[in-house]
Amino acid sequence: MSSDASPVPAKTPVTLREVAAAAGVSVATASKALNGQGRMTAETRERIRDVAQRLGFRPNSLAQSLLRRRSFTVGLLTNDTYGRFSLPLMAGVSDALVDNGVSVFLCNVEDDQRLGQLHVEAMLDKRVDGIIATGKRIDRHLPVDLSDLRVPVVYAFTQPDPGAVGLVSDDAGGARLAVEHFCRLGRRRIAHVTGPAGFEVVHTRADAYRAVLQENNLAVSDPLLGAWSEAWGHEAVGRLFGKAGKEGWPDAIFCGNDQIARGVIDALRERGIRVPDDVGVIGFDNWEIVAEATRPPLTSVDMNLATLGREAGLALLSLVGGQPAAPGIRKLPCRLVVRQSCGRPPGG
Amino acid sequence: MSSDASPVPAKTPVTLREVAAAAGVSVATASKALNGQGRMTAETRERIRDVAQRLGFRPNSLAQSLLRRRSFTVGLLTNDTYGRFSLPLMAGVSDALVDNGVSVFLCNVEDDQRLGQLHVEAMLDKRVDGIIATGKRIDRHLPVDLSDLRVPVVYAFTQPDPGAVGLVSDDAGGARLAVEHFCRLGRRRIAHVTGPAGFEVVHTRADAYRAVLQENNLAVSDPLLGAWSEAWGHEAVGRLFGKAGKEGWPDAIFCGNDQIARGVIDALRERGIRVPDDVGVIGFDNWEIVAEATRPPLTSVDMNLATLGREAGLALLSLVGGQPAAPGIRKLPCRLVVRQSCGRPPGG
DNA sequence: TCGGCTTGAGAAAACCTTTTCCCAAATCGA
DNA sequence: TCGATTTGGGAAAAGGTTTTCTCAAGCCGA
Numbered sequence: 023m024s025s026d027a028s029p030v031p032a033k034t035p036v037t038l039r040e041v042a043a044a045a046g047v048s049v050a051t052a053s054k055a056l057n058g059q060g061r062m063t064a065e066t067r068e069r070i071r072d073v074a075q076r077l078g079f080r081p082n083s084l085a086q087s088l089l090r091r092r093s094f095t096v097g098l099l100t101n102d103t104y105g106r107f108s109l110p111l112m113a114g115v116s117d118a119l120v121d122n123g124v125s126v127f128l129c130n131v132e133d134d135q136r137l138g139q140l141h142v143e144a145m146l147d148k149r150v151d152g153i154i155a156t157g158k159r160i161d162r163h164l165p166v167d168l169s170d171l172r173v174p175v176v177y178a179f180t181q182p183d184p185g186a187v188g189l190v191s192d193d194a195g196g197a198r199l200a201v202e203h204f205c206r207l208g209r210r211r212i213a214h215v216t217g218p219a220g221f222e223v224v225h226t227r228a229d230a231y232r233a234v235l236q237e238n239n240l241a242v243s244d245p246l247l248g249a250w251s252e253a254w255g256h257e258a259v260g261r262l263f264g265k266a267g268k269e270g271w272p273d274a275i276f277c278g279n280d281q282i283a284r285g286v287i288d289a290l291r292e293r294g295i296r297v298p299d300d301v302g303v304i305g306f307d308n309w310e311i312v313a314e315a316t317r318p319p320l321t322s323v324d325m326n327l328a329t330l331g332r333e334a335g336l337a338l339l340s341l342v343g344g345q346p347a348a349p350g351i352r353k354l355p356c357r358l359v360v361r362q363s364c365g366r367p368p369g370g
Numbered sequence: 371m372s373s374d375a376s377p378v379p380a381k382t383p384v385t386l387r388e389v390a391a392a393a394g395v396s397v398a399t400a401s402k403a404l405n406g407q408g409r410m411t412a413e414t415r416e417r418i419r420d421v422a423q424r425l426g427f428r429p430n431s432l433a434q435s436l437l438r439r440r441s442f443t444v445g446l447l448t449n450d451t452y453g454r455f456s457l458p459l460m461a462g463v464s465d466a467l468v469d470n471g472v473s474v475f476l477c478n479v480e481d482d483q484r485l486g487q488l489h490v491e492a493m494l495d496k497r498v499d500g501i502i503a504t505g506k507r508i509d510r511h512l513p514v515d516l517s518d519l520r521v522p523v524v525y526a527f528t529q530p531d532p533g534a535v536g537l538v539s540d541d542a543g544g545a546r547l548a549v550e551h552f553c554r555l556g557r558r559r560i561a562h563v564t565g566p567a568g569f570e571v572v573h574t575r576a577d578a579y580r581a582v583l584q585e586n587n588l589a590v591s592d593p594l595l596g597a598w599s600e601a602w603g604h605e606a607v608g609r610l611f612g613k614a615g616k617e618g619w620p621d622a623i624f625c626g627n628d629q630i631a632r633g634v635i636d637a638l639r640e641r642g643i644r645v646p647d648d649v650g651v652i653g654f655d656n657w658e659i660v661a662e663a664t665r666p667p668l669t670s671v672d673m674n675l676a677t678l679g680r681e682a683g684l685a686l687l688s689l690v691g692g693q694p695a696a697p698g699i700r701k702l703p704c705r706l707v708v709r710q711s712c713g714r715p716p717g718g
Numbered sequence: 719t720c721g722g723c724t725t726g727a728g729a730a731a732a733c734c735t736t737t738t739c740c741c742a743a744a745t746c747g748a
Numbered sequence: 749t750c751g752a753t754t755t756g757g758g759a760a761a762a763g764g765t766t767t768t769c770t771c772a773a774g775c776c777g778a
Contacts, residue, residue: 033520034520035494035520037763037764037765038764038765038766039764039765047727047728048727048728048729049728049764049765049766050727050728050729050730050766050767050768051726051727051728053765053766053767054727054766054767057766059766059767060726060727060767061724061725061726061727062725062726062727063725063726066726066727080491080494080495081495081764081765082436082495082497082763082764082765083492083495083496083497084432084435084436084441084496084497084763084764084765085436085733085763085764085765085766086764086765086766087432087733088430088432088433088436088732088733088734088735088763088764088765089732089733089764089765089766089767090733090765090766091733093432095496098476103457103458103461105453105457106659109451109453109457110451112476112478113451113478116476116477116478117478120477120478120485120488120489120492123492125475125477125492125493125496126475126476127473127474127475127476128446128460128464128474128475128476129464129468129473130460130461130464130465130468137468140468141468143428144431144468144471144473145473146383146428147428147429147430147431148431148432148443148473149430149431149432172381172382172383251663252663253663281659281663284663285663288636311454311629315599315600315601315629315632315633385733385734385735386734386735386736387734387735395757395758396757396758396759397734397735397736397758398735398736398737398738398757398758398759398760399756399757399758401735401736401737402736402737402757405736407736407737408737408756408757409754409755409756409757410755410756410757411755411756414756414757429734429735430733430734430735432733432734432735433733433734433735433736433763434734434735434736435763436733436734436735436762436763436764436765437734437735437736437737437762437763438735438736438763439763
């Protein structure tokens with residue numbers, strides 16, 4: 023059925039010239055007929071369209087791009103090979119763009135200056151309409167200079183150049199979501215176990231954590247800074263619950279990521295401390311495969327990275343379309359995904 | 371420094387025509403000078419090159435592609451948004467291609483027939499030189515028909531069309547690696563806990579598992595089929611170690627993936643069974659973030675997906691270059707990454 | 719019947735590069 | 749000195765499409 027019926031999948035693509043010849047008109051007329059431009063009888067237009075359809079004509083994007091100075095292609099730069107963050111981000115970007123008929127060049131630059139340069143030049147040579155730069159850390163630049171390009175650039179989840187358009191997650195807001203949730207649940211002694219001091223988000227979130235506690239007249243204990251690992255979660259539990267007096271123990275722990283939270287929960291269980299009955303736990307990142315495998319499943323802050331990517335894609339598109347965009351960093355809200363590790367409200 | 375020195379980043383790209391004018395030659399001569407073609411005095415060639423350099427000339431890939439009928443661009447189709455498998459794969463593909471001056475279109479088709487069609491048509495319109503199809507399962511097709519395209523297609527880690535070129539991991543070999551390693555370590559009662567029966571690899575690996583046991587004159591117990599989850603790992607340990615007689619307990623467990631292995635190890639620890647002293651554990655996938663977080667760190671079979679991707683990229687390139695490639699499925703070897711969950715050899 | 723306007727459609731330029739001829743000048747051999 | 753060959757470089761076509769101009773035919777009112 024697929025071999026001889028219907029539009030033949032020509033081995034060599036059919037050109038507008040061939041369509042025009044088959045319809046007995048000039049290429050100019052054929053072009054106008056297919057694009058709804060120009061003036062001609064409805065009959066002629068129909069006939070040309072039929073012929074094009076029958077021949078399986080598809081315009082050569084290369085030729086179109088050359089002429090229009092617009093390729094409907096953008097470059098997506100990333101340095102996150104291992105991609106826990108960049109994957110949803112990239113998926114979001116890609117979705118937003120593909121829905122608008124724009125293709126995406128995948129450019130993995132690792133942390134290699136040379137590779138970055140190479141990619142950027144290749145993209146420019148291929149006349150991309152714009153570039154999206156994404157990373158795995160909000161507080162680091164990609165190893166490429168995108169400051170003086172002739173195409174618009176949008177930064178998503180990576181440090182933007184000054185004066186550029188950047189989208190990041192609202193980490194402070196995300197932290198508030200978690201800590202305020204604990205407060206509403208009636209938790210009073212809320213600890214914070216998080217990553218290394220070298221990350222800006224560690225401080226952003228810690229500040230928000232402190233602010234919420236103060237707003238609720240709760241005692242503020244110093245956040246425990248360590249690593250983004252399960253092992254650190256374990257160790258932190260040792261420090262928090264090692265003290266003699268049970269009354270000093272926290273009844274809630276807000277963790278800087280889901281791996282730490284996983285380590286925390288495992289360590290608590292090993293000590294016979296019940297989650298969420300004795301201690302509530304909330305993570306960050308909502309890495310589903312981890313959050314759903316903890317026992318009990320982990321409540322976590324989701325950075326909505328797919329949405330972030332989508333927004334970045336749309337922002338670039340409007341820039342490409344000539345809309346001026348307000349430069350600066352736009353922070354997108356996080357959301358709290360409630361599972362079972364934080365407990366139910368007292369009344370519930 | 372970057373604003374007025376050095377090759378000016380022209381707002382509008384400089385064309386060959388401009389280079390030719392500036393050098394006082396024709397565009398034909400300019401082209402030939404830059405490409406090392408044609409005949410002219412060395413002095414002329416040098417002068418043109420200098421001018422091009424000074425003006426920051428870069429040829430317009432669109433125009434080149436149009437003429438050469440070769441775009442130095444390929445499409446990468448994937449349905450693995452979540453990407454534990456596709457990320458290293460894509461990184462490998464991308465590396466191999468970029469090293470050869472080829473750009474990659476990222477096409478996320480989810481499991482959406484319509485989206486797949488859309489992407490394929492867009493790629494064809496943009497005159498990609500070839501397509502790489504990747505997935506998350508070896509035994510499933512992508513939701514797109516790539517059988518009658520006018521460009522070569524390579525399948526990596528997804529089910530190829532008959533007669534096409536496909537690269538997959540050698541799951542049987544990978545399983546052998548694990549089970550033989552156990553045998554060498556002197557383990558005698560080796561169990562296999564793996565995923566659901568609906569996956570072909572479950573059977574491939576189980577068969578290899580059985581074969582190795584027979585070759586070593588060891589008792590073959592039926593593999594335990596379940597899910598690809600930690601929870602199933604837990605449950606499986608309950609089944610394996612629930613029986614009364616300690617002498618019937620396995621002394622090694624080969625797991626179908628790292629999450630199962632993680633569940634197994636956690637469950638063993640909860641029962642007071644020591645890993646690797648009492649029971650050795652080996653996982654599959656070598657998902658580093660999991661394998662390194664288990665206690666003890668997990669020995670695991672690595673499918674070398676980055677290498678697989680790289681090979682797929684190179685295979686496509688040679689196809690594009692006109693080299694005929696032997697159709698059929700090529701299986702690439704796995705490797706065993708030894709950590710501490712399987713124990714040391716008796717003598718060590 | 720004639721001048722002006724609309725209609726329908728084609729010719730040609732443009733986008734930018736590569737490549738195939740082609741030609742004038744220079745060089746060579748005799 | 750003359751014909752043949754080489755040398756250095758240019759003109760033009762090609763690749764496929766879009767768009768601006770142009771133009772002939774048909775129509776209107778007078």
